[in-house]
Amino acid sequence: MNVYDSSRIADMLKKEGYEETAKQTDADIVLFNTCHIREKAAEKLFSDLGRAHIIQQEREEQFGKSTIIGVVGCVVQAEDTQIIKRAPFVDFAVGPLMYHTIPDILKRIIRQKNHTSYVNTDFPAVSKFDFLPENESQGACSYLAIQEGCNNFCTYCVVPYTRGVEYSRPVAEVLQEARRLVDTGTLEINLLGQNVNSYHGEDENGKERNLAYLLRRVAEIDGLKRLRYTTSYPADMNDDLISCYKDMDILMPYLHLPIQSGSDKILKAMNRRHNSADYLRIVEKLFKANPKIGMSSDFIVGFPGETDADFQATLDVVNQVKYIQAFSFKYSRRPGTPAAVMDNQIEEKVKKQRLEILQNLLFSYQDKFNQACVGKVMPVLFDQKGRHKGQLIGRTPYMQNLHAEINDDNINKIVNVKVTQATTNSLSGKEV
Numbered sequence: 181m182n183v184y185d186s187s188r189i190a191d192m193l194k195k196e197g198y199e200e201t202a203k204q205t206d207a208d209i210v211l212f213n214t215c216h217i218r219e220k221a222a223e224k225l226f227s228d229l230g231r232a233h234i235i236q237q238e239r240e241e242q243f244g245k246s247t248i249i250g251v252v253g254c255v256v257q258a259e260d261t262q263i264i265k266r267a268p269f270v271d272f273a274v275g276p277l278m279y280h281t282i283p284d285i286l287k288r289i290i291r292q293k294n295h296t297s298y299v300n301t302d303f304p305a306v307s308k309f310d311f312l313p314e315n316e317s318q319g320a321c322s323y324l325a326i327q328e329g330c331n332n333f334c335t336y337c338v339v340p341y342t343r344g345v346e347y348s349r350p351v352a353e354v355l356q357e358a359r360r361l362v363d364t365g366t367l368e369i370n371l372l373g374q375n376v377n378s379y380h381g382e383d384e385n386g387k388e389r390n391l392a393y394l395l396r397r398v399a400e401i402d403g404l405k406r407l408r409y410t411t412s413y414p415a416d417m418n419d420d421l422i423s424c425y426k427d428m429d430i431l432m433p434y435l436h437l438p439i440q441s442g443s444d445k446i447l448k449a450m451n452r453r454h455n456s457a458d459y460l461r462i463v464e465k466l467f468k469a470n471p472k473i474g475m476s477s478d479f480i481v482g483f484p485g486e487t488d489a490d491f492q493a494t495l496d497v498v499n500q501v502k503y504i505q506a507f508s509f510k511y512s513r514r515p516g517t518p519a520a521v522m523d524n525q526i527e528e529k530v531k532k533q534r535l536e537i538l539q540n541l542l543f544s545y546q547d548k549f550n551q552a553c554v555g556k557v558m559p560v561l562f563d564q565k566g567r568h569k570g571q572l573i574g575r576t577p578y579m580q581n582l583h584a585e586i587n588d589d590n591i592n593k594i595v596n597v598k599v600t601q602a603t604t605n606s607l608s609g610k611e612v
């Protein structure tokens with residue numbers, strides 16, 4: 181979502197006449213888009229800001245040039261004016277729902293030489309999407325936000341506080357943005373939302389529509405080759421949506437469906453609206469709709485109160501689903517969330533051990549899946565140049581990175597490739 185937001189901010193600033201620089205030292209304006217999901221992500225901002233401050237001072241001393249430093253995103257929403265207290269050299273800070281105001285803020289700052297720092301963490305009544313200019317494709321693969329915010333309030337998570345309540349963009353607006361992406365070179369669209377499968381936007385007649393409906397409408401766009409969506413909440417994985425995997429070839433057979441934990445006790449403490457049996461039933465239905473689906477998930481280890489038996493239940497789910505890819509994290513205590521004040525917090529040492537065990541198991545399945553691809557022919561969307569000359573990097577339907585020695589003309593094309601080699605993290609192949 182932050183990649184998407186950053187590209188929309190860039191679209192907006194380009195329209196105002198700004199250009200991107202290759203080096204930070206050349207920039208008159210430096211913007212940081214930030215994540216507050218775990219402590220590590222949030223702390224990164226302050227070390228990045230420290231470095232930016234040094235560059236700001238050097239540019240002033242050596243060249244008499246001023247540098248505007250701005251911060252956007254969820255850290256701003258959570259820290260509010262504390263950001264300016266910790267980093268007084270920051271000129272402005274806006275939350276993730278207010279970034280459409282950046283051009284106006286910049287104009288104001290540039291006009292007033294000795295301005296005070298400006299902070300805006302409003303949850304606006306009118307969606308920011310109404311104010312953003314037309315988007316540009318982000319390359320052959322583009323993100324498109326269709327939903328933002330979350331009403332689930334998992335007890336560990338800051339999202340409902342930083343991104344606010346759920347909002348779904350209207351169907352017509354999504355279709356317009358998707359068409360524009362395809363017209364400017366996109367072949368693959370990844371529809372985004374913190375809780376994307378609870379999408380409930382209005383159609384052209386004011387009727388509320390679900391994600392399955394939206395997928396079928398977006399799929400009709402001429403020139404679009406691949407469709408994905410992320411991230412889904414298990415309890416919102418309805419039959420309509422599952423049935424899309426039966427007949428929609430454009431919908432990639434890869435689903436990121438976070439379970440977080442395999443223990444019902446922990447899932448309850450996390451305030452998730454599913455238990456492990458519910459989750460496994462959904463996965464079974466998905467495999468029935470399309471046996472070729474590859475599953476992915478997020479996991480948290482060391483949530484307060486997690487025993488060895490609870491952790492074993494998570495490993496059991498991994499062994500049943502055999503994820504082809506996954507993201508796993510140590511539980512991170514986030515200020516203001518209910519889990520942060522639970523009294524049965526888990527020691528760092530235990531969290532670390534459990535994460536290592538879980539990741540080894542997850543990697544073993546990922547590796548097995550990648551090895552099983554060797555010898556197969558897969559359609560690969562090449563969208564990047566490789567490190568070596570004559571090499572391109574692309575994505576398989578399963579989001580695996582694939583390297584191939586192939587002519588440059590194939591960039592931004594889907595090419596059939598025979599997989600010749602596999603590691604845990606990537607594939608190599610030859611054009612067939």
Ligand code: 5AD
Pocket residue numbers: 217218336337338438440478479480509510511512513514
């Ligand atoms: N600690 C660790 N991981 C977290 N996530 C969300 N909040 C936390 C937290 N406090 C993880 C969840 C979520 C992913 C985006 O980040 O697994 O699905």
Ligand code: SF4
Pocket residue numbers: 330331332333334337338339340374375413
């Ligand atoms: Fe956070 Fe996802 Fe839970 Fe919403 S559903 S509170 S975004 S973890």
